[in-house]
Amino acid sequence: MSRRLLWVSLPDQRARRELYWMSRMPGTSVTALARQEPVGDIEWVPTTYRRPIKRFIEAGAFAWARGLDRQDPGAYDWVASLELCSLVTGQASRWRRAGRPLQAVITWENLPDQPLYKIPPYRQAVNSCRDADLLLCMVDAARDHLLANGFDDERIRVVKPGVDTELFTPAAAPAADPQVVFISPLEPNKGIDRVLHAMTIVRRTVPEASLIVAGSGSLQPMVEAAVADPLQRVTLTGYLDAAAVADLLRSSAVFTTAPRPTWKWTEQLGLAYLEAQACGLPVVTTRCGTNDEAVRAPNLLVDDDAEALAEGLLDFLTDPARRAEVGAANRVRMVAEHDLSTQCARMGAAFADIEAQQ
Template sequence: MGEAAASTMELLWLTLPESRPGRELAWLAGMDRATVRAVAETPTGDPVATVERRFRRLTRRFVEAGALAWYRDIDTVAEPGTVDWVASLELCALVTGQASGLARRLGARQAVLTWGNDPRNPLYRLPPYRQALGRARGADLVVCLIEAAADHCLELGFRPEQLAVVLPPLDTERFHPPAQPVEEPVAAFVSPLATNKGIDRVLDAWSLVTAKVPDARLVVAGRGPLAPLVAERAEADPSIDFVGALPGDGVAELLRASAVFVTAPRPTRVWNEQFGLAYVEAMASGVPVVTTVCGTNHEAVLAPSIRVPDTVGDLAEGLVGFLGDPALRRRIAPELRRVVVERFERSQQLAALRAAFDAAG
């Protein structure tokens, strides 16, 4: 693009299926002097214009299956010379392979955002993923959203000069502590209701928790294949409330009404936990996190929050430690917020994101 556009960036984002609003696309749109359009099946809910195109998908049967989807009629989404950057999420997603070819046709640069943390993931051996990864290696910029992703990329053969580590921007205005500390022993689970996120483990631990803290309550928010299990347990146990999926503001309100945040992730053959935005959102709300050790979630779960071994007993013990001690919760709440604001505050990370694009351009 010409001199008139030297200070303004035009970016085209290829959206993955089931992308959640308020994440990578919203962060790109929040950069200074950036105009972002999204290619998607339907509007994402983010503050950007949408170019609607249909997906083709090979499967929906496993975690990360959205990476095995690609767009039809992708060549007609923009005219040559109208876009500075074509960007997508994840190194091995088929849309990243499409982004590579589209960037060349449009005379644009290519950027890939990644949370990847496991170069030995067996998905990399599948031909479609392997081909997309090969194309991603030609990207002008790879934005690593966790520190582990930079090591991951280097192990996969990317060049150091392609990489920029930019941590996830945290909306500290939406996620903030309540006016008064929460005295009631309320635990919140806000995550997909799937085995890999551990809602079944949390439910199994809950009877041990209420044996020690009889007035404890568990509020479960989310959707997923284990929703019937959650509904059944909530029907049988009055200390469990199942509230279904919540919008962003609803999540923030639930966190401010909670004493502790809990999940229990466990790895699968093709997935382990990379970060966990909900952890830093909880901590920004002054809420301690209890979760299991999984993948690289230590990058999000900062002390005085805790990670415990993946057992029902350890999970229950961690929950009881916080739920049964309101004085401890009051004491650590300011530190919980301080450590995540210092590291992830939105404006500083958006500035770093823009600087990464400027340096690569």
């Protein structure tokens, strides 16, 4: 079988995520309408976007892809996109003819009452895909979200995302130095400010504790100011590719972030949590949204408070044996529940299940 799938990308689609997973589904050939060349075995159709508002709003980017109308619906078995309210999903719904090709919408959405749905044309995009054939949820909470918004349970499937457990592997020996690593956008909702504050508290007990920050964003000047103060022991790497992220994780002792909700977003899962755990690190993070689907005890979910975050970090930094034990258990769970090839095959099975019903 050869499943032909057209992926309509968001303008700011991140690499090695949903599109990449679709390309790894067995028996699937993928064409991507996208601004940037995608990673993976994917036929790329370069596109630009009509984007009146430039600010990035997660999957709510106010943008339409140019050139979709030049694609022949008869050349594909599926058209797929990310999130119900994205305008490219609305485009895909309108583009297909008489229900062909089949439509899949990938969703992480975990807010039962997503405020973007109240705003045209986001509301129009959501309503246009109510007859989508497959709603593929990346978290359990997304299924609850869909049901709360009146979608048909028979079209919903849940498949958790995978992580490359061959790339993200533990170090030969656990890190000896008390190095904490933060890998996330440097935006207020990801909490680098809270992490920096927590590390000042950590250093009162462990003066040699250091923080490595990988990412970029609006709060980068705050991080750069910390880097400029040698007493804070902060290093900023900027953007790293997947292999460099894996190397950084292997050199570190504990992974941390500190997400907090916004008016239309809350943490859904957090792929960085999975990558860190696959590398055998314990995780300390703030409790936010449904990140408990990724971060399970004895990893630590704490209140959104610098003191609480620092206490959690110290629990692992001052106890190497516990750190190693939790990290080893994390690795076992990632291989069992989030191996990339296995999860991509499960995604393919979800598509095949819907195909069998046609």
